[in-house]
Amino acid sequence: MNYRYELLKTSGRAKRGRFHTVHGVIETPVFMNVGTVAAIKGGVSTDDLKQIGTQVQLSNTYHLHVRTGDEVIKSLGGLQRFMVWDRPILTDSGGFQVFSLASMRKIKEEGVTFNSHIDGRKIFMGPEESMTIQSNLGSTIAMAFDECPNALAERDYVQDSVDRTYRWLLRCRDRINQLNAMEDTVNRHQMLFGINQGAVFNDIRIEHAKKISELDLPGYAVGGLAVGETHEQMYDVLDNVVPYLPQAKPTYLMGVGTPANILEAVDRGIDFFDCVYPSRNGRHGHVYTWLGKRNLLNKRYEKDMEPIDPSCGCPACQSYSRAYIHHLLKAKEILGLRLCVLHNLYFYNHLMESIRGAIEDGEYAEFKRDMLYSLGTIEREKGAV
Amino acid sequence: MNYRYELLKTSGRAKRGRFHTVHGVIETPVFMNVGTVAAIKGGVSTDDLKQIGTQVQLSNTYHLHVRTGDEVIKSLGGLQRFMVWDRPILTDSGGFQVFSLASMRKIKEEGVTFNSHIDGRKIFMGPEESMTIQSNLGSTIAMAFDECPNALAERDYVQDSVDRTYRWLLRCRDRINQLNAMEDTVNRHQMLFGINQGAVFNDIRIEHAKKISELDLPGYAVGGLAVGETHEQMYDVLDNVVPYLPQAKPTYLMGVGTPANILEAVDRGIDFFDCVYPSRNGRHGHVYTWLGKRNLLNKRYEKDMEPIDPSCGCPACQSYSRAYIHHLLKAKEILGLRLCVLHNLYFYNHLMESIRGAIEDGEYAEFKRDMLYSLGTIEREKGAV
Numbered sequence: 099m100n101y102r103y104e105l106l107k108t109s110g111r112a113k114r115g116r117f118h119t120v121h122g123v124i125e126t127p128v129f130m131n132v133g134t135v136a137a138i139k140g141g142v143s144t145d146d147l148k149q150i151g152t153q154v155q156l157s158n159t160y161h162l163h164v165r166t167g168d169e170v171i172k173s174l175g176g177l178q179r180f181m182v183w184d185r186p187i188l189t190d191s192g193g194f195q196v197f198s199l200a201s202m203r204k205i206k207e208e209g210v211t212f213n214s215h216i217d218g219r220k221i222f223m224g225p226e227e228s229m230t231i232q233s234n235l236g237s238t239i240a241m242a243f244d245e246c247p248n249a250l251a252e253r254d255y256v257q258d259s260v261d262r263t264y265r266w267l268l269r270c271r272d273r274i275n276q277l278n279a280m281e282d283t284v285n286r287h288q289m290l291f292g293i294n295q296g297a298v299f300n301d302i303r304i305e306h307a308k309k310i311s312e313l314d315l316p317g318y319a320v321g322g323l324a325v326g327e328t329h330e331q332m333y334d335v336l337d338n339v340v341p342y343l344p345q346a347k348p349t350y351l352m353g354v355g356t357p358a359n360i361l362e363a364v365d366r367g368i369d370f371f372d373c374v375y376p377s378r379n380g381r382h383g384h385v386y387t388w389l390g391k392r393n394l395l396n397k398r399y400e401k402d403m404e405p406i407d408p409s410c411g412c413p414a415c416q417s418y419s420r421a422y423i424h425h426l427l428k429a430k431e432i433l434g435l436r437l438c439v440l441h442n443l444y445f446y447n448h449l450m451e452s453i454r455g456a457i458e459d460g461e462y463a464e465f466k467r468d469m470l471y472s473l474g475t476i477e478r479e480k481g482a483v
Numbered sequence: 484m485n486y487r488y489e490l491l492k493t494s495g496r497a498k499r500g501r502f503h504t505v506h507g508v509i510e511t512p513v514f515m516n517v518g519t520v521a522a523i524k525g526g527v528s529t530d531d532l533k534q535i536g537t538q539v540q541l542s543n544t545y546h547l548h549v550r551t552g553d554e555v556i557k558s559l560g561g562l563q564r565f566m567v568w569d570r571p572i573l574t575d576s577g578g579f580q581v582f583s584l585a586s587m588r589k590i591k592e593e594g595v596t597f598n599s600h601i602d603g604r605k606i607f608m609g610p611e612e613s614m615t616i617q618s619n620l621g622s623t624i625a626m627a628f629d630e631c632p633n634a635l636a637e638r639d640y641v642q643d644s645v646d647r648t649y650r651w652l653l654r655c656r657d658r659i660n661q662l663n664a665m666e667d668t669v670n671r672h673q674m675l676f677g678i679n680q681g682a683v684f685n686d687i688r689i690e691h692a693k694k695i696s697e698l699d700l701p702g703y704a705v706g707g708l709a710v711g712e713t714h715e716q717m718y719d720v721l722d723n724v725v726p727y728l729p730q731a732k733p734t735y736l737m738g739v740g741t742p743a744n745i746l747e748a749v750d751r752g753i754d755f756f757d758c759v760y761p762s763r764n765g766r767h768g769h770v771y772t773w774l775g776k777r778n779l780l781n782k783r784y785e786k787d788m789e790p791i792d793p794s795c796g797c798p799a800c801q802s803y804s805r806a807y808i809h810h811l812l813k814a815k816e817i818l819g820l821r822l823c824v825l826h827n828l829y830f831y832n833h834l835m836e837s838i839r840g841a842i843e844d845g846e847y848a849e850f851k852r853d854m855l856y857s858l859g860t861i862e863r864e865k866g867a868v
Contacts, residue, residue: 136810141526141817145802166785166810174788174806182802400551403559417530417567421559425521425551432526432817 100287101316103348109462111340111367114454117317117348120287121178121186121238126348126369127453129360129446130154130188132377135161136171136181139377140439141432144183150412150440151447154186154238156372159231160195164214164221168234176236176284188372189237191228191270191293193244194321194353205245207262225269229290233277236284241319242270244293249326256297260306263295267310289316291350297322298331300338307342318343319350319370329359336366343367357386357449357473361466364453376446380439383427387445388469390476392420394438399424412444413437485672486701488733494847496725496752499839502702502733505672506563506571506623511733511754512838514745514831515539515573517762520546521556521566524762525824526817529568535797535825536832539571539623541757544616545580549599549606553619561621561669573757574622576613576655576678578629579706579738590630592647610654614675618662621669626704627655629678634711641682645691648680652695674701676735682707683716685723692727703728704735704755714744721751728752742771742834742858746851749838761831765824768812772830773854775861777805779823784809797829798822 100120107114115126131138131152138147138155147155157177162168171180177187196203196210203212209224223231228243244263247256274290277283292310296303310318320339323332336351343349350370351363360371376386383394387407392399394406405415406423414423414437426434456465485505492499500511516523516537523532523540532540542562547553556565562572581588581595588597594609608616613628629648632641659675662668677695681688695703705724708717721736728734735755736748745756761771768779772792777784779791790800791808799808799822811819841850 135814135816136807137814137816137818139816141821143802143818143822145798161814165814170786170806174786174804179788180804180807180810182807401555401559403564413530417528419559419565421555422521422565422567425565429520429522429546429550431520431522431524432821433522433528436526436817436821437528 101289103317103346105346107458107460109457109460110365112364112457112462113345113349113367113369114457115348115369117369119186119238119289120285121184124153124186125454127360127364127450127457128153128370129450130156130370130372131443131447132156132372132374133181134158135165136177138439138443140381141436142377142439142443144181146413146440147183147443150444151451152185152443153447154188154370155181155183156188156190157235157237158195159189159192159228159235160199162235163192163231164216168231172234172236172284176234178236186238187235188239188370189232189235189241190352191241191243192223192231193228194246196223197246207265209243225266226273229270229273229277233274233283233285233288237288238285239289239291239317240274241291242267242293244295244321246295246322246325247297249297249322251297253299253302256295256299257302260295260302263293264306264309267292267313271313271315291315291317291319291348293319293321293352294339294343295322298327298335300335303335303339304342307339311342311344315347317348317350317370319352320368321352323351324353324355324359329362332359333362333366336363336368340367357446358470360449361453361469364457365462365466376442377439380442381435383423383434383438385438385445386442387476388472390473392476394420394424395427396424406438406441407445410441410444412441414441486674488702488731490731492843492845494842494845495750497749497842497847498730498734498752498754499842500733500754502754504571504623504674505670506569509538509571510839512745512749512835512842513538513755514835515541515755515757516828516832517541517757517759518566519543520550521562523824523828525766526821527762527824527828529566531798531825532568532828535829536836537570537828538832539573539755540566540568541573541575542620542622543577543580544574544613544620545577545584547620548577548616549601553616557619557621557669561619563621571623572620573624573755574617574620574626575737576626576628577608577616578613579631581608582631592650594628610651611658614655614658614662618659618668618670618673622673623670624674624676624702625659626676627652627678629680629706631680631707631710632682634682634707636682638684638687641680641684642687645680645687648678649691649694652677652698656698656700676700676702676704676733678704678706678737679724679728680707683712683720685720688720688724689727692724696727696729700732702733702735702755704737705753706737708736709738709740709744714747717744718747718751721748721753725752742831743855745834746838746854749842750847750851761827762824765827766820768808768819768823770823770830771827772861773857775858777861779805779809780812781809791823791826792830795826795829797826799826
């Protein structure tokens with residue numbers, strides 16, 4: 099077996115897991131750091147990632163396919179060797195980008211035809227193509243090629259889409275098995291995670307969750323959330339659907355989210371997360387702390403010689419002040435956003451560490467309550483002013 | 484005495500020196516890394532600078548005055564504390580930026596009135612203002628406020644300008660002495676370096692060099708070069724002028740230059756250098772090696788898994804390949820330019836280390852000849868193709 103998920107402990111429905119892969123162990127719940135084109139935006143290198151406690155790096159199939167190309171990366175030994183990262187990598191399927199970035203797309207049973215957002219060239223991607231690209235990249239975990247319907251799509255459209263996504267999943271499974279059997283495959287132990295869809299229709303999602311669970315894949319994701327529905331709708335879907343995904347497998351909530359979203363989703367049995375918030379917010383000078391978010395571009399930080407968070411062990415807080423970072427951001431110096439991104443990723447990675455500790459202690463409910471209160475401190479103080 | 488220059492060894496006219504300052508020792512010849520607005524462009528932090536062997540960091544008086552402001556930085560304990568750099572800092576006088584960046588400038592005996600390039604606001608800067616700003620920043624070495632005439636200026640204009648620059652130097656000296664005597668001054672041991680000017684008129688420069696040398700300042704710069712004249716004209720000025728500056732003091736060639744320029748200037752008795760080339764070229768994917776410069780954006784590096792320079796110990800070469808950096812540059816990922824900048828600054832710092840070694844060995848002439856040949860290798864091979 100090329101993987102093993104140990105469920106070490108539960109606290110309520112929150113799971114503390116350990117996922118063994120051919121590229122090392124992933125302690126869950128885990129936040130994956132998003133390196134869209136084989137680099138974390140903000141000038142962060144894989145050397146940096148090791149310093150800030152990153153366990154899994156996530157890269158985007160679509161982006162790497164259209165620029166530099168998965169075949170070039172395969173010829174260089176795969177993504178791990180290319181970006182010098184010997185720990186686990188998860189690649190998405192490209193589906194989400196095809197549906198959100200590309201123009202002129204046409205969906206058929208075979209797959210999707212679309213124009214590249216870089217040079218407009220016509221590209222076809224279906225389950226087999228997505229699996230081949232991900233195999234070329236040689237990631238630890240490959241995601242199934244799916245359609246992510248609009249959060250506001252009609253029930254009939256969603257049902258048809260989910261049915262097709264299921265047929266695509268079977269084709270993904272067949273193709274990855276073929277690829278893993280080939281001698282020149284970069285990572286012959288590549289795993290496939292299935293993705294649950296169904297927008298906010300719980301009955302469609304539950305039916306789909308049951309069907310994909312029967313396939314006994316190494317892991318499962320909940321997709322199609324955080325795409326326009328409310329937080330309450332998202333939590334309601336998780337409340338209803340996660341119980342139909344295998345507890346003894348990792349469960350991944352794609353593209354989520356804020357610290358509060360993560361705290362709530364862990365409480366509903368989620369193991370894996372990814373989100374561009376920490377890096378995107380960091381690039382705009384918005385930094386996370388245990389008391390909530392600060393905007394370092396604010397004039398109030400001009401003479402503030404405290405680190406972003408005095409209790410933080412990240413490379414930015416170990417050396418630099420809010421005043422200096424404020425100055426760098428105002429002067430549009432790249433170093434400013436780099437320090438904010440490093441801090442935010444460290445914060446997310448260490449939030450997950452605290453979450454794991456709380457589950458181990460069997461006190462997740464109290465931890466979540468206290469943490470949600472703490473994370474609201476700065477916001478409450480603003481209201482009090 | 485707040486400083487001491489030891490002339491450890493000479494090889495021809497090349498000097499191997501050791502400059503003791505209140506912020507630590509500077510081994511010369513030295514290349515100062517340019518952090519215009521208290522940050523090296525390319526996302527490089529002071530923590531990084533320590534890793535790549537930087538001895539002196541140079542910051543720009545004009546830029547820090549117009550953005551964030553020297554008074555704010557003084558209130559926070561000065562530039563060293565602000566950017567977290569406990570080694571020597573040299574600040575320029577602001578003169579060069581006033582004459583190259585600002586618009587609507589008017590030069591009078593008192594100083595220069597000009598409009599800020601940021602918000603257009605009218606600013607007056609003369610010798611006293613420049614010294615006050617540099618004192619607020621608390622740098623180790625302050626540069627005299629001078630006029631840098633156009634390389635093609637007429638003789639009469641240059642003579643008048645140099646005469647005024649001399650009168651300004653006397654006012655700089657008086658003002659820095661006053662400032663260093665004040666109790667709340669950030670660095671009461673701040674040193675003043677005088678600047679030789681005179682465009683390409685050797686007799687004007689020699690006369691000026693003699694006069695400023697009599698002032699017995701802690702160090703002297705040759706300014707107004709690398710502003711449009713040919714390399715041969717620059718070397719000719721150095722041949723003629725450096726002998727009239729005190730050998731027992733550090734000599735600084737401002738804004739220079741390429742590795743070849745530095746090799747030639749060291750051979751003419753120069754100790755200190757600064758230039759934006761390594762960081763600016765790095766941001767465009769042009770990287771220095773002992774064999775010459777490479778353009779990593781070139782398609783030929785797409786599948787090249789060698790580091791930029793296999794013999795290099797910089798953080799980029801220790802981990803990453805030309806292929807990966809090529810990919811990052813093409814994808815416009817900040818990490819790409821950051822790695823190139825780190826590499827280039829490391830290269831310059833280590834070029835200086837080799838230069839120091841060659842002078843210590845008394846073999847500078849041979850070293851220069853071999854190095855100039857080696858640095859032309861890639862260019863020659865291009866020609867051979």
